Amino acid sequence: MIFDECDIKSLIRPVPDFPKPGVVFRDITPLFQSPRALRMVADSFIQRYVEADFSHVGAMDARGFIIGSIIAYELNRPLVLFRKQGKLPADVIGEAYQTEYGQALLEVHADSLCDGDKVLIFDDLIATGGTLLAAARLVRRLGAQVFEAAAIIDLPELGGSTLLQDAGIPTFCLTAFALDEA
Template sequence: MIFDEFAIKSLIRPIPDFPKKGVIFRDITPLFQSPRAMRMVIDGLVQRYVGSDFTHIGAIESRGFLLGSTMAYELNKPLVLFRKQGKLPADVLSEPYDTEYEQAMLEVHADSLTEGDKVLLIDDIIASGGTFVAAARLIRRMGASIYEVAAIIDLPELEGSQLMQDIGVPTFTLTAFTLNEH
């Protein structure tokens, strides 16, 4: 199946003033409701990473779980979950982060990665980069490295992709939106 960026973008629903005034939330649930679009998204990501030199897929809560679990299955890689505070049952490492609309804590099981592991980090969107930076810090604290950050959407005006590149982490997205694009 050929990747069609216009088809993907047309299924990403803008929700103005959610979760707070001034934010345009990019809702990907319509993508998940379209088997064809979902296949394009997953196939586009799998084709990029098949045969790549990484050891684990890291998925960020919660929409990243949907992408990460499918990618881990397709690429036969272990899946590491990065969750909001209080959701993991074993010993965790924690890292605070800020997004464009909240402050929170990201956690991962302390035994998820070891020195030498390389992680492909997945979520639905790169916005301000706060969540990705927190996950990158957790990965590095375990002695592992970040192979690349991947997402469906980039919001370049919020500078998350630039922030990732500034800390030495390459990024890849399937599409991008300007802040006011509908």
């Protein structure tokens, strides 16, 4: 890594009781407000994947779009957007999934991937793993395969990264937070 993990952690703001009481939300907007930190985070992912054998970057709505689009641009790979229900304009396929807060539906354009494509799926954070697991199911339904799931932050106590690995999806995160960590 080209930065100290403590540096990145210091730029991720804990927001207690958001979006509901008892939850500590990990806000990455301070990281994005630091051009140096954003560059270091992006460069860390780019260095990891520069010679990797995948064809597309899949980015999750909405914060996953930010880093995912940088990675797709820098590595000259097509960007596939995985959106919340009703946000994509053309024919879509959808996948229901459970979040920390309830049920949701993830959609992708039906023509975004083909047989044989390999997709790096990317989000800002892995909590319960619901969003990335839904994206992986959508990737597979389109005949493609998941290369790896990547995120800036892992919340390992919520079990998402373990669920992804148990589903045969390699997982990579730049840093991790314990649920009670400030």
